[in-house]
Structures are given as C-alpha cells and as structure tokens.
Amino acid sequence: MAAPRKPFDPPSPEQTAFLERAIEQHGKATYNFALRLTHNEADARDLTQEAFIRVYRAWRSFQPGTSFVSWIYRIVTNLYRDELRRRKGRYQEEIPEDNAPQEYSGARPLAVEPIEDLVESQFGETMSKALAALSPDQRQVVVLADIEEYSYQEIAEIVGCSIGTVRSRLHRARQQLRKLVEHYSAKS
Amino acid sequence: MNQEHTTTENIIDYLHHELGPEADAALLLHLKSCAQCAAMYEEQARLSESLRAFARASERELPQGVVARIWDAVDAQAPQPSVTQRIAAFFRPAIVVPVAAVLVVGAFFGYSATHHASPMITIDAAYYLRDHASINNTMPFGESSVEPTSLRSDESASDQQWVASTGASAVAETR
Numbered sequence: 001m002a003a004p005r006k007p008f009d010p011p012s013p014e015q016t017a018f019l020e021r022a023i024e025q026h027g028k029a030t031y032n033f034a035l036r037l038t039h040n041e042a043d044a045r046d047l048t049q050e051a052f053i054r055v056y057r058a059w060r061s062f063q064p065g066t067s068f069v070s071w072i073y074r075i076v077t078n079l080y081r082d083e084l085r086r087r088k089g090r091y092q093e094e095i096p097e098d099n100a101p102q103e104y105s106g107a108r109p110l111a112v113e114p115i116e117d118l119v120e121s122q123f124g125e126t127m128s129k130a131l132a133a134l135s136p137d138q139r140q141v142v143v144l145a146d147i148e149e150y151s152y153q154e155i156a157e158i159v160g161c162s163i164g165t166v167r168s169r170l171h172r173a174r175q176q177l178r179k180l181v182e183h184y185s186a187k188s
Numbered sequence: 189m190n191q192e193h194t195t196t197e198n199i200i201d202y203l204h205h206e207l208g209p210e211a212d213a214a215l216l217l218h219l220k221s222c223a224q225c226a227a228m229y230e231e232q233a234r235l236s237e238s239l240r241a242f243a244r245a246s247e248r249e250l251p252q253g254v255v256a257r258i259w260d261a262v263d264a265q266a267p268q269p270s271v272t273q274r275i276a277a278f279f280r281p282a283i284v285v286p287v288a289a290v291l292v293v294g295a296f297f298g299y300s301a302t303h304h305a306s307p308m309i310t311i312d313a314a315y316y317l318r319d320h321a322s323i324n325n326t327m328p329f330g331e332s333s334v335e336p337t338s339l340r341s342d343e344s345a346s347d348q349q350w351v352a353s354t355g356a357s358a359v360a361e362t363r
Contacts, residue, residue, distance in 0.1 A: 011262075023258065027250040035248060045254050052258045053265075127242040145204055146236045147243040152206050167206070171197045178235055 019056045022068065027052070030072050036143045037080050039132045047083070051075045073148075074158045077140060084136055122188060130180035138173035145170050194218060194225050199232050 030051060035044040054075050055062075062071055131139055137159075144155045145166075152166045159166065194215055201207050202215050219226045 016262075019258075019262065023250075023255055027255065028248075031250045031254065032243075032247055035246075036243065045251060045257075048250070048254050049257050049261065053261050056258075056262055057265075123238070124242055124245050127238060128246070131239075131242075142239065146239040152204070167197075167201065170204075171200055174200055174232070174235060175196065178231070181235070181238070 015056065015059050018059045018062075019052065022055055022072070023052060026069055026072060029069060030076060033073055033143065033148070034076050034080070036131070036147065037076065037136070037140060039128070039139075043083070047076055047079055050079055054079075067154075070150075070154060070158055073144070074160070077158055078160070080136070080140075126181055126184040126188060129184045130177055133180050134173055134176060137169060138176060141166055141170045142173045142177060193222065194228075196228060196232070199225070199229050202229070203232055203236060 027048070031044060031048045034047040034051070035041065038044050038047060051072055055072060062068065131142070134142065140159060141155055144150045144158060145152075150158065152163045152170075155166045155170075156163045161169075198207070198211075198215060202212060205212075207215065219229055
C-alpha cells in the first residue's frame with residue numbers, strides 16, 4: 001500500500017481527477033446512504049461533503065481492485081459515529097443496543113428535517129418513522145444489510161465490528177423495526 | 189430441521205444468504221413443509237422488500253451545492269506557499285517595477301524638498317509688467333529695443349555696406 005499523502009503536499013492532477021470521478025460515480029449513492037443513516041438532509045450533506053474531502057486527502061490509501069463504495073461507506077459510518085459521540089452530551093440521548101421496545105421520545109439526535117417529509121406515500125412515512133426510531137447502530141446494519149445488500153462480512157468491515165455483532169445487531173434491529181412499523185401503521 | 193420449527197434468527201440469516209450450504213438447504217426444505225415457519229419467512233421477506241421499496245422511493249439526487257462545497261473545501265485546503273515562495277512572489281516584476289519607480293520619484297522630490305539649492309533669480313511679474321517692460325520700450329537704443337529689419341539709402345556706399353552686412357540685401361532681393 002502506498003504511503004498516505006502528506007497534508008502539505010501540493011495536489012496532483014491525478015488526485016483531482018480521482019475525486020472528480022469518485023463524486024461523479026458514487027456521489028449519489030454516498031449521499032443517499034448518509035441520508036438513510038442520519039434521516040436528516042442537512043446532516044447528510046455535511047457527511048457527504050466531509051467524506052469526499054477525506055477521500056481526496058487519503059486517495060493514495062485506496063487500493064485498486066477493492067470496492068470504493070465500501071471504502072467511502074466506512075468513512076461515512078466513522079464520521080457519523082464521531083458526530084453522534086460529539087452530540088451525545090448535547091442531546092443526552094441514550095443509544096439503545098438491546099432489544100427493549102423503544103418509543104420515539106421526540107429527542108431525535110440528528111433529525112431536524114425528517115426524511116419522512118420527503119416521502120409522499122403513507123407507507124413511506126411509516127417506514128421512515130420506524131427507521132428513524134431505531135438506534136443509529138441498528139439503523140446502520142439494517143440499511144447496509146437490507147437496502148445496500150452487503151454481506152455480514154462486508155458490514156463488519158464497514159462498521160468496524162465482528163460478524164457476530166453484525167448478526168445479533170441485525171436480528172434485534174429487524175425485530176424492533178417490525179414492531180415500530182406495526183406501531184406507526186396502527187397510529188396512522 | 190424438518191420436524192422442528194426454525195428460529196427468526198435463522199430465517200433472517202437465510203434471507204441474507206448467510207447460512208452455510210447445508211443449513212441453507214435444510215431450511216429451504218423445511219419451509220416447503222412447514223406453514224408456520226413459511227409464514228414467518230414471508231413476514232421477514234416482506235420487511236426486507238418494504239425497506240428496499242422505501243429506499244427506492246426516497247432516493248435523492250446528490251445536490252449540486254454539496255459538490256460545490258466539496259471543491260471549495262478542497263481549494264481552501266491547498267497548501268500555503270512557504271516564506272521563500274512568498275518573498276519570491278513579492279519580487280516579481282509586476283510589483284517591483286512600479287514600487288521602484290515610486291521610490292525613485294519619491295526620493296527625488298524628497299531630496300529636493302529637504303536640500304535647498306542656491307535661490308533662483310526670479311523676476312516679479314508685477315515688476316516686469318510695470319517697470320522693466322515699459323522702461324525698455326521707451327529706450328529706442330536700449331539692448332532690448334526692437335531693431336529695424338532694413339534700412340534704405342541709395343546715396344551712401346557706407347550705407348550699402350552696412351545693409352549688406354546686416355542681411356538687408358536678402359530682404360530687398362525677395363521683394
């Protein structure tokens with residue numbers, strides 16, 4: 001693996017072209033992934049922007065032949081986790097890891113503009129609310145496993161945990177999600 | 189597996205193709221013969237399909253503002269020039285030439301203003317108009333008086349010589 005570029009090195013045309021291609025080919029997917037993780041458009045924009053800046057800085061550490069999308073999803077995931085940690089004190093919100101039924105308390109950490117506003121159908125609104133009510137860790141594995149259709153192994157690499165953790169987290173998340181969908185369906 | 193009901197966890201792993209080949213085949217066989225487990229499977233499969241449908245419905249384009257902000261941030265992070273580069277940039281001709289010209293002009297006028305040379309002889313304008321000019325005009329043979337352009341005399345040879353010496357003959361010929 002090539003050594004990471006030093007921050008004060010002048011940008012090369014290859015580096016600029018790399019970023020340009022990355023945005024063009026994977027910008028939309030990255031933004032949608034960030035949007036599903038955060039359930040908030042402003043946060044998704046910030047995450048996407050920061051992720052591509054990291055890509056630009058560390059472009060030499062990307063190994064050709066590996067999945068760029070997995071790489072940038074890992075960056076987005078790490079940035080999101082850091083942001084949650086940073087905001088945790090501010091919002092004083094517990095991030096449940098267990099399967100205890102969790103009612104949405106109204107203190108959603110990153111949702112200022114909920115994604116449900118963007119989805120017109122009733123079903124979409126229900127699903128959006130249910131996803132938003134999951135913990136960030138649970139939402140992450142559900143999005144990666146069921147929407148992005150990654151394997152447990154790939155999710156473990158992106159999230160930075162063991163396959164066993166991915167499996168148990170996904171099981172709990174899906175059970176929780178099913179209850180939440182029923183709950184919001186009954187309400188609407 | 190065929191006789192016992194399976195677990196939700198197994199069904200979720202099966203849905204995500206995460207069971208080993210043997211367990212996968214066994215569960216497939218069981219689902220064909222067990223309505224209760226098949227219903228559980230259908231429920232989990234519907235949840236997965238609902239998630240994908242929601243993702244498709246809520247998919248958004250990457251806002252152009254985000255792209256612009258990425259490039260702005262990248263430009264802002266471009267390395268700053270070193271002190272040597274800044275000095276070299278300062279001494280480029282576009283800056284040095286005008287600065288040098290300003291310094292030379294400033295030095296010249298500054299020197300003139302601070303070091304007075306011998307006072308120049310000046311004539312007061314009022315004096316010139318009132319006295320000097322009027323005095324000269326009233327002295328016909330003064331140094332500043334207007335000389336006649338030609339003198340005519342046919343009688344005296346000395347006069348002819350004087351005319352030739354003053355160039356008056358040339359004037360006469362042109363006439």
